[in-house]
Amino acid sequence: MSDVCLILEGTYPYVTGGVSSCVYQMIKASPHLSYSIFFIGATQEGLGEYKYPIPSNVRMIKKIFLFDYFIEGKLKKMGSKFDPTLIMKFHQEMKSGNTKRFKEIFTKYFDTDSRDVNPFDFLQSEEAWTLLEKMYSSRFSPVDAPSFIDYFYTWRFTHYPIFKVLTSELPKADIYHALCTGYAGLAGVMARYKFERPFILTEHGIYSHERRIEILQSQWLLNTDTDVVARKELPIFKDWWIKVFEFLSLLAYEEADVITTLYGGNREKQIAYGAKSEKIRIIPNGVDYPHFSKPFDKAKDDVFTIGFVGRVVPIKDVKTFIKSIAFVKGRSKKIRVLIVGPTEEDEPYFHDCEQLVELLGLTDTIEFTGKRNTQEVYPIIDVLVLSSISEGQPLVILEAYCQGVPVISTDVGSCRELIFGMSSDDKALGPSGDVVPFGRADYLGQSIVRLMENDKLRQQMGATAKRRVETYYQEKTSVGNYLNLYNEFFADRFWYGRNRV
Amino acid sequence: MSFLQIVFGMAGIGFRLKGYFSSVSIADRLKGSLYSVVISCGPWLMTILTIAFISFFASNHISEHELLVFKSIISYSFAASLIFFGFMEMPLTRYLADKLYIDDRSSFKQVYLLIVLCTLIFGTVCGGFFYSFFSFPFWMSLACVVLFTTIVSIWLSMIFLGASKSYKLISYGFIFGSVFTFFSSWLCGLKFGLIGYTIGYAVGQMTVAVILFSSLYVEFAGREHLSFEFLSYFKKHRTLIYIGALYYCGIWVDKFIFWMTPSGRFVEGLFYTNLYYDTAMFLAYLSIIPSLAIFFVHVETNFYMQYAYFFRSVENKENLPLLNKNIEGIHESLRASLHSLFKFQTFISVILWYFAHEIMVALELPTLMVPIFRYGILGAYLQAFFIFCNIVLLYFLAEKEVLRNYAIFFFTNMIISFISAFGDFKYFGSGYTLSCFFTLIASYISLNKRLSMIGVHTFMEQPVAQKSTINIA
Numbered sequence: 024m025s026d027v028c029l030i031l032e033g034t035y036p037y038v039t040g041g042v043s044s045c046v047y048q049m050i051k052a053s054p055h056l057s058y059s060i061f062f063i064g065a066t067q068e069g070l071g072e073y074k075y076p077i078p079s080n081v082r083m084i085k086k087i088f089l090f091d092y093f094i095e096g097k098l099k100k101m102g103s104k105f106d107p108t109l110i111m112k113f114h115q116e117m118k119s120g121n122t123k124r125f126k127e128i129f130t131k132y133f134d135t136d137s138r139d140v141n142p143f144d145f146l147q148s149e150e151a152w153t154l155l156e157k158m159y160s161s162r163f164s165p166v167d168a169p170s171f172i173d174y175f176y177t178w179r180f181t182h183y184p185i186f187k188v189l190t191s192e193l194p195k196a197d198i199y200h201a202l203c204t205g206y207a208g209l210a211g212v213m214a215r216y217k218f219e220r221p222f223i224l225t226e227h228g229i230y231s232h233e234r235r236i237e238i239l240q241s242q243w244l245l246n247t248d249t250d251v252v253a254r255k256e257l258p259i260f261k262d263w264w265i266k267v268f269e270f271l272s273l274l275a276y277e278e279a280d281v282i283t284t285l286y287g288g289n290r291e292k293q294i295a296y297g298a299k300s301e302k303i304r305i306i307p308n309g310v311d312y313p314h315f316s317k318p319f320d321k322a323k324d325d326v327f328t329i330g331f332v333g334r335v336v337p338i339k340d341v342k343t344f345i346k347s348i349a350f351v352k353g354r355s356k357k358i359r360v361l362i363v364g365p366t367e368e369d370e371p372y373f374h375d376c377e378q379l380v381e382l383l384g385l386t387d388t389i390e391f392t393g394k395r396n397t398q399e400v401y402p403i404i405d406v407l408v409l410s411s412i413s414e415g416q417p418l419v420i421l422e423a424y425c426q427g428v429p430v431i432s433t434d435v436g437s438c439r440e441l442i443f444g445m446s447s448d449d450k451a452l453g454p455s456g457d458v459v460p461f462g463r464a465d466y467l468g469q470s471i472v473r474l475m476e477n478d479k480l481r482q483q484m485g486a487t488a489k490r491r492v493e494t495y496y497q498e499k500t501s502v503g504n505y506l507n508l509y510n511e512f513f514a515d516r517f518w519y520g521r522n523r524v
Numbered sequence: 525m526s527f528l529q530i531v532f533g534m535a536g537i538g539f540r541l542k543g544y545f546s547s548v549s550i551a552d553r554l555k556g557s558l559y560s561v562v563i564s565c566g567p568w569l570m571t572i573l574t575i576a577f578i579s580f581f582a583s584n585h586i587s588e589h590e591l592l593v594f595k596s597i598i599s600y601s602f603a604a605s606l607i608f609f610g611f612m613e614m615p616l617t618r619y620l621a622d623k624l625y626i627d628d629r630s631s632f633k634q635v636y637l638l639i640v641l642c643t644l645i646f647g648t649v650c651g652g653f654f655y656s657f658f659s660f661p662f663w664m665s666l667a668c669v670v671l672f673t674t675i676v677s678i679w680l681s682m683i684f685l686g687a688s689k690s691y692k693l694i695s696y697g698f699i700f701g702s703v704f705t706f707f708s709s710w711l712c713g714l715k716f717g718l719i720g721y722t723i724g725y726a727v728g729q730m731t732v733a734v735i736l737f738s739s740l741y742v743e744f745a746g747r748e749h750l751s752f753e754f755l756s757y758f759k760k761h762r763t764l765i766y767i768g769a770l771y772y773c774g775i776w777v778d779k780f781i782f783w784m785t786p787s788g789r790f791v792e793g794l795f796y797t798n799l800y801y802d803t804a805m806f807l808a809y810l811s812i813i814p815s816l817a818i819f820f821v822h823v824e825t826n827f828y829m830q831y832a833y834f835f836r837s838v839e840n841k842e843n844l845p846l847l848n849k850n851i852e853g854i855h856e857s858l859r860a861s862l863h864s865l866f867k868f869q870t871f872i873s874v875i876l877w878y879f880a881h882e883i884m885v886a887l888e889l890p891t892l893m894v895p896i897f898r899y900g901i902l903g904a905y906l907q908a909f910f911i912f913c914n915i916v917l918l919y920f921l922a923e924k925e926v927l928r929n930y931a932i933f934f935f936t937n938m939i940i941s942f943i944s945a946f947g948d949f950k951y952f953g954s955g956y957t958l959s960c961f962f963t964l965i966a967s968y969i970s971l972n973k974r975l976s977m978i979g980v981h982t983f984m985e986q987p988v989a990q991k992s993t994i995n996i997a
Contacts, residue, residue, distance in 0.1 A: 092988045092989060093988070093989050094986075094987055094988040094989070095987055096984075096985045096986055096987025096988070097985065098980065098981060098984050098985055099984075147984045147985065148984065149977075149980055149984070151984065152979065152980040152983065152984055156844070156979075159844055160844065160845075163843070163844075165843070165845040168843035168844060168845055169843060170841030170842065170843060171838070171841075171842065171843055171844040171847055172838050172839070172841055172983075173841055174844075175983050175986075179988065183988075
């Protein structure tokens, strides 16, 4: 029995990234709490080593792998305890966004303590066949009916991972905390049903949204659009997967006691996907302020230095940034541009960027530094630019703030909140940079020029930046917010205990 | 009788023979029928006909006892080789069919050589042991052992025929081999009596074996690749081993019982026989040979086309209404085949049944055999249908059902035959008939059930065990 069970899907401790480091910081910062980890991975193969140390207050790590399939391929019968009308009703209600019957399904068919059937048998059962046939023929007319084998496998593959989660054994804990919706959220829902424990749901990125983009771009999903017939709706198998993920999100939103996310924009998306607004709290990510704010003794010269920190990949829209420099060059000041970050991730794109630099005659101005210790970069730049098409809550902005560097960013993710402030107190601090629409090199250029030519404004913004990160975005604040949340529920520990008995 | 040989192997040949059947020319059609008769029932027909002819001619030269010994040698070799072969037949045919499906014949020659070699060694040991209980002269015993192993190797070659293209050569090889067997046996017999008949017969059969062996060897030549993969089929498809074994044991168990029980007769060494029962039954079996030969090729080609068409439509990602239509196509082709098999075989069997007495008289056989012969006709008639059902079941991988059906066949045949063997003479053969009846009912029910669930089985029995590379992280 641990205090908190963290339900992690494809993140800590095997994969690096924002969620993983957040989790790691949290565990490290709370040695008085014991944790168990329920790790949900794709396949055991290629999992690799731990990418983070495991603090000693992590008591156990339980792993399940969703896509390590095993379906025997023997025809099974579910028997008389199986009620197909329940399944039909559940699917019917699901269409209108009603998830209530899921609990009944879980108790009857999945919960190892109360179930009457082996749910995996269902994937190879006569009963499933009857249901599939019924649903298929009621949904499609002979004219638009899709490939049946694809329908069949999509059914199996959409359901299998769900069955796997629902039949796995969760570590016992006082609080369950899932770090995304999807399968992790499902495990949280299961804990909520089974142990009647508080379930906290944290979404850094919006799972449904990310999966949707991934599925639409993916090649591996069965595509029915091989014919030339124009279709308004999505290919049905992609649509199916998207609906599954949307359902999982909705279910987790419904059952979670508290939902947290990083910034207001995400909150709006969660509400759009069905979360109740009163459940949602915003806990932004923080940076290690004492570390990043350490003064750096490298002398800064007179050249106005514009920094870009990030991978040179299309989503960061480095090209727009390069074009914007053409507007800035040849003004009152001598400028230098540093593009700091790995270039090898998308070689063709990097090559395009280099050509663009040459074409615009900026070879002497723009330097691709490759990967560098960013701590050495912030002290020597005057302004940080972010030209991304999409962002969550970019840590580079906060890191730059620690050194009092103002930021000009595109209006994506939480950038507007980070630059103009979120709460009214925060807003009162004033802007710590500027926000421009994405993909507009002209606006971006003009904004850079404005800051370059107004030293006073820039310095003021820099000071605000430092104050902002110090007040609202420190790692300890962020971690503290999560721990406070736990504490709220620990206070209720006895209530839950009684309820259970 | 090797009905099961037709099961997997024949689909291939059936396709090639279809050219003959779809042709307009009567000569071509006859040729097609001849090939299919020879290929599906060659060894069986050859044995019955040569025995019949040799007995007819030999009865003037050797004593009745010696003739009985001679017949026993042949029918024991025949029975034992089939049961022996029954254990290997189905896994091997499945292996060949799987390889043919992916058009990979590279291992056939070596597998064929290896199996024939093992059979020869094992057969010699078993045969040697068996004939050590007889007081035959050495050359006689040797001929008997050689005959046994030769027949087993002919059965084995028959399986590989499914993978062969030279069915013309093989058909003529059989016809020539039978004629040669008859003459060599007769001529040697004239000179040396029983030992001559036996050696001559063995030499004749060896000729057939050599013709089959060399034509297969030449055809598979140049594909030098020794693979022991086929051994895994014996492990993976254990049910198939039992199916083959139960089937052949089922076919022979009533004969064994009638040999051993009081109505049977001691011949010599370990030989027992039952003259009336054997002869009547063997003759009765002849009644379904035309059906087996012609209709089974027909059925298998028509049915197999619908069958393959359905599975191809699944793979080609067709929609459910179309799949259901193709399932209906399978049903219809089977219904049509059953219907014409029914018409044709009923006609033949009814006539033979009606004229049973006259036939016995014409063949100068004792009319005491008539009741057994009639039971045999009826039993074989039913057997033709239950074989049909089980072959189709095997196409749908319903191995458990087939195993159950053949277990019913074996056990009911054993029990009822045993009881009837102690009863009145006029009930001899009723065990076989009743057993075929029960087996047919069970087979028919399981086939119907299976056919109504083609979709369920096809999809739900798809195993999934691979590790997918789908990335969810």
